[in-house]
Amino acid sequence: MPRGGAGRIKGSQGERARARKELRAALLAAARELAEESQGFEAVTIRKVADRVGYAAPVVYEYFANKRDLLHAVVTNGFADLADRLDAAEPTVEAAAAVVWDFAVEEPYRYHLMHSLADVPFGTSGTPASAVRCFELLKAAVTAAAPDHFASTVDDDAATDLFWAQAHGLITLAFNGRVKGGRERARALLDCVATALRTPSQADSLSRGHE
Amino acid sequence: MPRGGAGRIKGSQGERARARKELRAALLAAARELAEESQGFEAVTIRKVADRVGYAAPVVYEYFANKRDLLHAVVTNGFADLADRLDAAEPTVEAAAAVVWDFAVEEPYRYHLMHSLADVPFGTSGTPASAVRCFELLKAAVTAAAPDHFASTVDDDAATDLFWAQAHGLITLAFNGRVKGGRERARALLDCVATALRTPSQADSLSRGHE
DNA sequence: GCTAGTGTCTACCACCGTTAGAAAACTTGG
DNA sequence: CCAAGTTTTCTAACGGTGGTAGACACTAGC
Numbered sequence A, B: 001m002p003r004g005g006a007g008r009i010k011g012s013q014g015e016r017a018r019a020r021k022e023l024r025a026a027l028l029a030a031a032r033e034l035a036e037e038s039q040g041f042e043a044v045t046i047r048k049v050a051d052r053v054g055y056a057a058p059v060v061y062e063y064f065a066n067k068r069d070l071l072h073a074v075v076t077n078g079f080a081d082l083a084d085r086l087d088a089a090e091p092t093v094e095a096a097a098a099v100v101w102d103f104a105v106e107e108p109y110r111y112h113l114m115h116s117l118a119d120v121p122f123g124t125s126g127t128p129a130s131a132v133r134c135f136e137l138l139k140a141a142v143t144a145a146a147p148d149h150f151a152s153t154v155d156d157d158a159a160t161d162l163f164w165a166q167a168h169g170l171i172t173l174a175f176n177g178r179v180k181g182g183r184e185r186a187r188a189l190l191d192c193v194a195t196a197l198r199t200p201s202q203a204d205s206l207s208r209g210h211e
Numbered sequence C: 001g002c003t004a005g006t007g008t009c010t011a012c013c014a015c016c017g018t019t020a021g022a023a024a025a026c027t028t029g030g
Numbered sequence D: 001c002c003a004a005g006t007t008t009t010c011t012a013a014c015g016g017t018g019g020t021a022g023a024c025a026c027t028a029g030c
Helices: A013-038 A046-052 A057-062 A067-088 A093-106 A108-116 A129-145 A147-153 A156-175 A182-196 A200-208 B013-038 B046-052 B057-063 B067-088 B093-106 B108-116 B129-145 B147-153 B156-175 B182-196 B200-208
Strands: none
Touching: A013 A046, A013 A067, A013 A108, A046 A057, A046 A067, A067 A093, A067 A108, A067 A129, A093 A108, A093 A129, A093 A156, A093 A182, A108 A156, A108 B108, A129 A156, A156 A182, A156 B156, A156 B182, A182 B156, B013 B046, B013 B057, B013 B067, B013 B108, B046 B057, B046 B067, B067 B093, B067 B108, B067 B129, B093 B108, B093 B129, B093 B156, B093 B182, B108 B156, B129 B156, B156 B182
16 A cells, blocks of 8 residues: 555546656655655665555556666756746846755755766757756856847857856865865855856956857 | 786785785776776676676675775775876966866766765865865966966965866766767867966956955 | 685675566446 | 456566675695
8 A cells, every 4th residue: 555645546547647647756756855865866776766655666667667767757857846946036147056056955966866867968859858948047047147248159058058067066066075165165156156257358258269 | 817917816925915906906997997888887896896807706895895985996096097197287277177178088987986976075084185186286277377366365275166166067068968069169168268267357256256 | 744814715695676477456348 | 236358566586786704725934
């Protein structure tokens, strides 16, 4: 008997489809929670995930092809959540930076997985739509920060990449205890970078190198 | 009989100590090679590592407490190699950026492990000496790029953190196919960031936020 | 040659991802 | 309301994993 969810799957076709969706989501959530509790996805086990929602291990394979597929789903799910948050925030670099930072603080292991799981490319057609949404929302914020400078140099994409890279690098280093002043300092540095994007000189130097 | 190394361990105490050191290094190298060949450290197995140097699995535990310890050693080893390369290069940001980039290109999985393995902090006393050496060499390059601006604001450390974070973020994103123009573009952006560090306005904006 | 001690291996443990196949529960059509 | 057929779910198993125990072989030093 299931402990975590809405009971076994039964009912007419429509009900069953809904119940299946719910169970899938529950499995995803279980994997996520397990990772945060156990401080890492290495500890996330098919058996434990199934157990947490009150099922035996093989049920997982009714919803995901294999473990990699499950983790992949956790990642795209994470980008969807992040995109929702970016959407809800003001379209400014500072706000976007805050959203990304807070996300990493709240779910550090999911954040880490989102950026370390192989086979989740961005440029290709296999890119999750949620990830593309994240990039576009971030781009809107970056472009809004210095519209005059980037508009002419055609390089909103590069500026967004750079800003994302700076934020992600700072988060990675800070969360691994590699920034000298600790997390607070890293957070301050990120804010500093964000506001610096607004100054013309910075934007100039960014766009100078590649036209 | 060992395939990969210098024969079984025997001889007088001095010889034995040397042979043990060699075997330890061989195990480390085997783990590294296996990861690059198999495209990831998930595929690195105690048995495979031992096999590659011609031994049975339990030998590994004569040199490392457990798998985590082995990977930890791979990481500190990686920082030592990176530090050596930084030391050999010119003390400029451009050269430092090139060194880090090339390292990531040549051994992407070791590079990734160096930044993703938990329990390898920087600030604390448990920080590997090789990692500290990397940071100091990088700091020297960054400081040399804009000596007047950073000297007065006491923030060489922060500037180094930011540059390292930018480089690392760019590498991570680029190698996961997440930078719009591909790796070449990411490489160009990194160079652009490096040279931008030289312009006073950039240095100003960096140091402005935190005094 | 013998003794200590080191190096190394085989055999095993619990657990992992994953699959096969049977059993149970249910919907559906009459 | 019952039989047929579908779907859900489980137990059992396979090979491989990290890790340990204990036996065996060999070597150094006397």
